[in-house]
Amino acid sequence: MSSHSGYRGKSLSFLQKNNLQVGDIVSVATDVDYSGMIMPRYEYSDDEHVVLKLKSGYNIGLEVDKIKKIKIESTVELKKETIQQPQTNPKLSKLLLVSTGGTIASKVDYRTGGVTPALTAAELNATVPELAKIANIDSEVLFSEYSENLLPEHWKKIAEKINSCLNSEYKGIIVAHGTDTMQYTAAALSFALVNIPIPVALVGSQRSSDRPSSDAALNLISAAKFLVECDTTGIYVVMHNTTSDDEVACHWGTRVRKNHTSKRNAFQTIGGSPAFIIKNDKIIKNQQFNYVRKREYVPKINFDTRVALVKYYPGLDSNIINYIIEAGYKAIIFEGTGLGHIGKTMYDNVAKAKKKGLFMGMTSQCIDGMVRMTVYESGRDLLNFGIIPLADMIPETALVKAMWALGNSKNVQEMETLMKENIASEFSD
Known part of the structure; x- marks a missing residue:
C-alpha cells in the first residue's frame, strides 16, 4: 500500500509537510482533541480531509484547514507483503478469473483497515484459501x-x-464484476456468446471485504465450485440467494x-x-425449464448503441421520440405500463x-x-x-439484445427477426 494511499491535493501536501503517512498513530488538536491512526482514502475522495481511525473503531474525517x-x-x-505462490494441484480443474473491477476479490490490511485488490493467483489463494482446494486458478485484470x-x-x-x-x-471462467450493471453484462455475454460450450460465472460483492457481513468470499468460492462440478454451459450470475450464508443462486444471464x-x-x-442453487455444499438444479439450448456455437460479438430505452410515465413529453429520431437512433425499447401501454399523446x-x-x-x-397488447x-x-x-x-435485457441484434444485422428487418427469436432464453417460454 502506498504511504499516502488515496490522498491528493491539499490533504496530500499536509501529510507530506508533517512527514506523516498512512498507518501513523497521531494526536490531533482541532476544536476537539483526537487520537488515532491515519487511514487510507478512496481514489475519488476530496482533498480537504485526513481520515483517522479512533480507538473506538470509528473513522472520522478531519478538515486539514x-x-x-x-x-x-x-x-x-511500510513493508511489501510477501505471498507464497500457490502450488498447482494436477488433480484439480483449471479456471480463469477475469477482473473488470469491483471488490469481489480484495483483502484487508489489518494494520490500517484499508482494502486493496487481491487479483494475482497468489493473492487470491491467500485471501480465499478455500479456492486452492477447488481449482487451479489463473487470473487476469x-x-x-x-x-x-x-x-x-x-x-x-x-x-x-x-x-x-x-x-x-x-473448465470455466469467472468474471469479477461490480454489481450495479452486472445484469447488463450478463445479458450482453449471453447473446454475444450464445451456445458457448463452457460455463461462465459473473460474480460480485454487495458488501466490501472489509466488512464482517461481506459476501465476497462465499460468492467466489461458490462460483468456482459451480464451474468445476456442474455439467452445464452458458452465462450465469452467481450471488447470494438469501441474506444469510446458507445458499448461493446461479441465475441465468x-x-x-x-x-x-x-442486500446480499x-x-x-x-x-x-x-x-441452480448451491446449498450445504451441493449443487441443485432448481427448475424444470432448461435454459441451455444445444445449438452450434457461433459467437457474434458486435454491439450497436443506437438504441434508446424509454420508460413511459404520465406526462412524458412525446418530443423525446423526435429527439431519438433526429439523433440517429435505429431502435426504441419502450418500458410501458401494465400489459404494454403508452399514452395516446405519444402516438403521432x-x-x-x-x-x-x-x-x-x-x-x-x-x-x-x-x-x-391485444387485450x-x-x-x-x-x-x-x-x-x-x-x-x-x-x-434491460431487451435493451442489450436490441444493441446486439442491431450490431449483428444488415438492416432493421433482420434485427426484428432476431428480436422475435428466443436466442438465449430471454423469453421464459
Whole structure:
C-alpha cells in the first residue's frame, strides 16, 4: 500500500509537510482533541480531509484547514507483503478469473483497515484459501472500472477475452464484476456468446471485504465450485440467494435482475427460479425449464448503441421520440405500463418513428408477467403502429439484445427477426 494511499491535493501536501503517512498513530488538536491512526482514502475522495481511525473503531474525517496541531505518537515502516505462490494441484480443474473491477476479490490490511485488490493467483489463494482446494486458478485484470462506467465496448472486450480462451484447458471462467450493471453484462455475454460450450460465472460483492457481513468470499468460492462440478454451459450470475450464508443462486444471464440496492441477495431470477442453487455444499438444479439450448456455437460479438430505452410515465413529453429520431437512433425499447401501454399523446411521434424505419419493442414496467397488447384497445393501437411485443423479456435485457441484434444485422428487418427469436432464453417460454 502506498504511504499516502488515496490522498491528493491539499490533504496530500499536509501529510507530506508533517512527514506523516498512512498507518501513523497521531494526536490531533482541532476544536476537539483526537487520537488515532491515519487511514487510507478512496481514489475519488476530496482533498480537504485526513481520515483517522479512533480507538473506538470509528473513522472520522478531519478538515486539514482546521487542524491546529498534529503530533506523531508512533510511526510505521511500510513493508511489501510477501505471498507464497500457490502450488498447482494436477488433480484439480483449471479456471480463469477475469477482473473488470469491483471488490469481489480484495483483502484487508489489518494494520490500517484499508482494502486493496487481491487479483494475482497468489493473492487470491491467500485471501480465499478455500479456492486452492477447488481449482487451479489463473487470473487476469482486463480493466478496473466501477461497473457504472462499463460501456458496450467493455462488453465486447470481455466477450472477446472469453472467446479467446475456449481452446484452452479452462473448465470455466469467472468474471469479477461490480454489481450495479452486472445484469447488463450478463445479458450482453449471453447473446454475444450464445451456445458457448463452457460455463461462465459473473460474480460480485454487495458488501466490501472489509466488512464482517461481506459476501465476497462465499460468492467466489461458490462460483468456482459451480464451474468445476456442474455439467452445464452458458452465462450465469452467481450471488447470494438469501441474506444469510446458507445458499448461493446461479441465475441465468438473460433472466436476472438486481432488485435491491444493498442486500446480499439483491439478484433474483425474473419470471422463474434460479437455474441452480448451491446449498450445504451441493449443487441443485432448481427448475424444470432448461435454459441451455444445444445449438452450434457461433459467437457474434458486435454491439450497436443506437438504441434508446424509454420508460413511459404520465406526462412524458412525446418530443423525446423526435429527439431519438433526429439523433440517429435505429431502435426504441419502450418500458410501458401494465400489459404494454403508452399514452395516446405519444402516438403521432411513434407513427413518425415507424415511418423513419426505427425498430420499436415493448416491455413492461411490471417485474413479472407478460406483455399482452391485444387485450385493450390502446395496446392494439400500438400494434398497428408497428410496436413489437417482447413477452416477458426484462427491459434491460431487451435493451442489450436490441444493441446486439442491431450490431449483428444488415438492416432493421433482420434485427426484428432476431428480436422475435428466443436466442438465449430471454423469453421464459
